[in-house]
Amino acid sequence: MKERKYIKDLKNHIGEEVIIAGWVDVRRDQGKMIFLDFRDMTGRVQGVILPSYLEALEVGKTLRNEFVVKVKGKVNERPERNKKADILNGELELEIISLEILAEAAPLPFDLSLSGYNLELTTELDNRSLALRQPKIQAIFKIEETVIDSFREFMKINNFFEFQAPSMVPATAEGGAEVFQIDYFGKKAFLSQSPQLYKQIVMSAFERCFSVNKVFRAEPSSTTRHLTEIVSLDAEMAFIDSWLDVRDMAENTVKHILKQVEVKNAEHIKLLNVELPVMIDKTPTLSLREVQQRIFEVYGRDVRGEKDTNAQDEREICEIIKKETNSDFVFIYGYPTKKKPFYVYPSKDEPEYNEGMDLICRGVEWLSGGRRINDYDQLNEHIKIWGMDPAKVKMFLEAFKYGVPPEGGFAFGAERITMQLLGLKNIREACMFPRDMNRIDERLSDEGY
Numbered sequence: 001m002k003e004r005k006y007i008k009d010l011k012n013h014i015g016e017e018v019i020i021a022g023w024v025d026v027r028r029d030q031g032k033m034i035f036l037d038f039r040d041m042t043g044r045v046q047g048v049i050l051p052s053y054l055e056a057l058e059v060g061k062t063l064r065n066e067f068v069v070k071v072k073g074k075v076n077e078r079p080e081r082n083k084k085a086d087i088l089n090g091e092l093e094l095e096i097i098s099l100e101i102l103a104e105a106a107p108l109p110f111d112l113s114l115s116g117y118n119l120e121l122t123t124e125l126d127n128r129s130l131a132l133r134q135p136k137i138q139a140i141f142k143i144e145e146t147v148i149d150s151f152r153e154f155m156k157i158n159n160f161f162e163f164q165a166p167s168m169v170p171a172t173a174e175g176g177a178e179v180f181q182i183d184y185f186g187k188k189a190f191l192s193q194s195p196q197l198y199k200q201i202v203m204s205a206f207e208r209c210f211s212v213n214k215v216f217r218a219e220p221s222s223t224t225r226h227l228t229e230i231v232s233l234d235a236e237m238a239f240i241d242s243w244l245d246v247r248d249m250a251e252n253t254v255k256h257i258l259k260q261v262e263v264k265n266a267e268h269i270k271l272l273n274v275e276l277p278v279m280i281d282k283t284p285t286l287s288l289r290e291v292q293q294r295i296f297e298v299y300g301r302d303v304r305g306e307k308d309t310n311a312q313d314e315r316e317i318c319e320i321i322k323k324e325t326n327s328d329f330v331f332i333y334g335y336p337t338k339k340k341p342f343y344v345y346p347s348k349d350e351p352e353y354n355e356g357m358d359l360i361c362r363g364v365e366w367l368s369g370g371r372r373i374n375d376y377d378q379l380n381e382h383i384k385i386w387g388m389d390p391a392k393v394k395m396f397l398e399a400f401k402y403g404v405p406p407e408g409g410f411a412f413g414a415e416r417i418t419m420q421l422l423g424l425k426n427i428r429e430a431c432m433f434p435r436d437m438n439r440i441d442e443r444l445s446d447e448g449y
Contacts, residue, residue, distance in 0.1 A: 020071050023038065024068075045092070059099040153260070199236040232411055233413070238407040240407060254359070272422055284325055287334035314363050356368070357370045370410075371406070
């Protein structure tokens with residue numbers, strides 16, 4: 001429709017006749033007039049059919065919510081007393097001249113309005129194709145779009161090269177997570193858990209690289225924090241002095257994301273009534289042992305000597321840090337070397353601990369990363385210790401055989417970040433089409449969430 005105007009631009013056409021196209025959001029009959037709210041991808045506007053427009057009135061009487069229409073009307077400025085501040089098009093109204101129905105809609109099975117929508121999550125996902133039209137659900141995914149776009153933007157600003165990692169791999173890079181095995185022309189292959197090995201290969205040629213990839217975890221988990229398929233935001237960088245360079249890049253990336261969401265999604269944040277997490281100038285950084293000691297001192301719960309943090313540990317250290325510094329974020333580093341993947345760099349001072357790190361926000365892990373091993377012989381030694389088959393990571397090892405500088409990187413899940421930013425109770429709310437043990441679009445069992 002070449003002549004069509006977007007609803008957000010109607011303020012630039014006051015006094016003019018325009019054509020818009022979109023959905024009927026609300027219909028209200030008042031005496032001889034019909035009031036209609038229309039929406040398109042840019043916003044909403046109120047229109048009115050006056051008694052003098054007989055043909056338009058006849059069409060208007062047949063409309064229901066979600067009918068798709070083409071509307072010709074005159075953009076009128078509202079009287080001062082009727083203007084609505086801080087609302088898109090609150091200062092104007094569309095005087096409808098004619099209406100054309102482009103597509104009819106069946107009666108809605110549930111209320112999509114802001115005030116009436118109250119589906120519980122399982123039912124919402126069962127009706128995902130329609131529920132996506134609900135304003136608050138759209139706001140979630142508008143914010144997630146900004147998260148992904150701003151990650152990519154910050155990487156580009158800092159000279160990272162974008163590449164796309166494969167989703168089918170001959171071997172697995174990570175320990176501790178189950179993988180999906182697939183039949184690859186009669187051979188065994190796997191769905192990728194992570195682009196880790198590939199981004200290290202690409203880093204060895206391009207120095208700095210990043211990817212936005214789907215990855216797959218076959219963990220038998222139905223928790224509110226896990227999905228089978230996620231969007232992973234990965235970065236890798238060469239010529240670092242220590243893992244602290246990786247931490248600083250990760251911290252600045254998150255700061256950029258938070259700022260962009262605050263600026264670009266102000267209306268969505270207001271609609272969802274959320275408070276974004278606070279990242280102070282320098283995020284507190286504690287070793288795993290320091291975290292465990294602080295939990296013991298403050299809560300009297302002794303987790304000292306544990307090889308990793310659990311969900312309660314992460315909640316409690318975030319509570320401690322928030323009270324002391326007002327930061328919603330904390331970096332944790334220095335995990336036992338043998339509890340992490342083979343490529344994580346052991347500390348020179350304490351080789352039994354590595355230079356890996358996690359970023360925790362409001363009790364949930366956002367990001368993992370750290371320094372990687374860049375020495376070819378050391379990688380081969382770790383592969384033997386970890387009981388891996390070097391033939392299955394031959395291409396990865398080949399890159400490091402021919403000179404790779406000190407390097408490291410990080411990765412985080414777009415859905416997990418969105419969930420935490422918005423205080424959502426279930427990560428499936430932050431995934432447009434979630435996959436888990438119980439669902440691939442349709443439910444695979446009768447279990448709820």
